[in-house]
Amino acid sequence: MPADTSTEPGRDFIRDIIQSDLESGRTETVVTRFPPEPNGYLHIGHAKSICLNFGVGQEFAGRTHLRFDDTNPTKEEQEYIDAIQADVRWLGFDWGVHLHFASDYFEQLYDWAVHLIRNGDAYVDDTPAEEMRGMRGSLTEAGTISPSRNRSVDQNLALFADMRAGKFPNGACVLRAKIDMASGNMNLRDPVLYRIMHAHHPRTGDAWCIYPTYDYAHGQSDAIEGITHSICTLEFEDHKPLYDWLLDHLPVPSRPRQYEFARLNIGYTVMSKRILNRMVREGVVAGWDDPRMPTLAGLRRRGVPAVAVRNFISRIGVARANSVVDLALLDFSIRETLNPTAPRRMAVLRPLKVVIENYPEGETETLEAVNHPDAPDMGTRQITFGREIWVERDDFMEVPPKKFYRLSPGKEVRLRYGYFITCREIVKDADGVVIALRCTYDPATKGGNAPDGRKVQATLHWVAAADAMDAEIRLYNTLFARPDPGADRDVMDDLNPASVEVLRGCKLETALDTAPVGAVVQFERQGYFTADPDGSARAPVFNRTVGLRDSYAKPAVTG
Secondary structure, three states, rough: OOOOOOOOOOOHHHHHHHHHHHHHHHOOOEEEEEOOOOOOOOEHHHHHHHHHHHHHHOOOEEEEEEEEEOOOOOOOOOOHHHHHHHHHHHHOOOOOOEEHHHHHHHHHHHHHHHHHHOOOOOOEEEHHHHHHOOOOOOOOOOOOOOOHOOHHHHHHHHHHHHHHHHOOOOOEEEEEEOOOOOOOOOOOOEEEEHHHOOOOOOEOOOOOOOEEHHHHHHHHHHHOOOOOOOEEHHHHHHHHHHHHHHHHHOOOOOOEEEEEOOOOEEEEOOHHHHHHHHHHHHOOOOOOOOOOOOOOHHHHOOOOOOHHHHHHHHHHOOOOOOOOHHHHHHHHHHHHHOOOOOEEEOEOEEEEEEEEEOOOOEEEEEEEEOOOOOHHHHHHEEEEEOOHHHHHHHEEEEOOOOOOOOOOOOOOEEEOOOOOOEEEEEEEEOOEEEEEEEEEHHHHHHOOOOOOOOOOOOOOOEEEEOEEEEEEEEEEEOOOOOOOOOOOOOOOHHHHOEEEEEEEEEEEEEHHHHHOOOOOEEEEEOEEEEEOOOOOOOOEEEEEEOOOOOOOOOOOOOO
């Protein structure tokens, strides 16, 4: 795994617990797991769990399993299984031989369900689902006991066998644990352990038509694999009593312990696979790897390096209380990682033609440009200069305000790696729109310095018209316009209408024609950009990875 640019992560309560368990002899070898459901792509919130579980496995000379919770075939696909493995590897982690699936244990889980029935701890309930929900009660009222709860062990065994044999349609009945319908914890009010789903499973095919719930499969899978520390996010805190109850009532081979930490929440970002799936399904985004998405695939396509994600996760730490992290911290981690490594190039996103009238027509020259101002070992490159160049339209104003130091009539500026030029004339079209500038240059200022010592207050990037490449540039902004999307209304109402701006006819220097897909460069004065797979050598496409400074709006949108 590449070395992080950050310092080693500090201690946290999870690491303190593990250290204490090792010192006391309660744990001999640390075994953790990352247990994703293959019903979508991973997002940056999952990265926190990945970095924590794999991180402590490495730090304490233990191991970490990758286990898929593939217990719902109606929502799971092989595409997601493959994507999740690719994402974990991209982050820099490896599970070795410990790739597991809950479906590996379906037969054992079924046998243990029979064990619960034989001990009077589970029963088959054929109460209609809607009615069953109503019988659960509330936080202030006890639930109602189902008439099915009093069935005999033999009846329950026969019904459960019939469920497995496919004799009932979907929803006809479920297997429930017999715990306490008056419990203050709703998860202990006879929770469902198995449900009927006549659906094709990505790994087991049509071998099963009943599937364990997550709550039933999770702890037992941990026990089968010898997991010592089952590290979950806080939403599973109320499920912990059920986790422990099942382990207490089954002949499991080991006893894992569950600990909860705060999940990752970032402003202007949604961390719900259900909502992300909806956006993909409804065409709000171009797919799971849309660069606006908080998925790891989306971040990767946007050019975010894995080390930046790991450094970000290290910075925010591991805590018990939920909080919201400022998106600027992620941007900072990305810039910090890219700044020392990304080569510099020049690109004009909104081009305005400049004609240098005293430069010889039909002639060009070669100038030397550094690939990185702080890394001489990255070398230099050759760029073309000629009579016609492109500059940024925003770098010119016909009637400039005070302290506007860039191009304006009579104003002299420096061209990066080039010469001093002065604007002499403005060319407009029939509608009065500026379409070109006529300038002059000082041949004595080659390299950007005047022999007489005169100074200019602005240095502009530019691209020679003689060999400029046309390109499409995609400027990505936050997908949502509010820092707390969906807090008080449909999350789709908070989508940012300016989440992407597509610029065509941008002008790039020729050194960018060899940038491979995924390569990140800094467009000088613009930000960091990466070559997108939609592009080609003749028609490149670049995505903005991150600007040189935060530009997204901070105030909440209240419309």
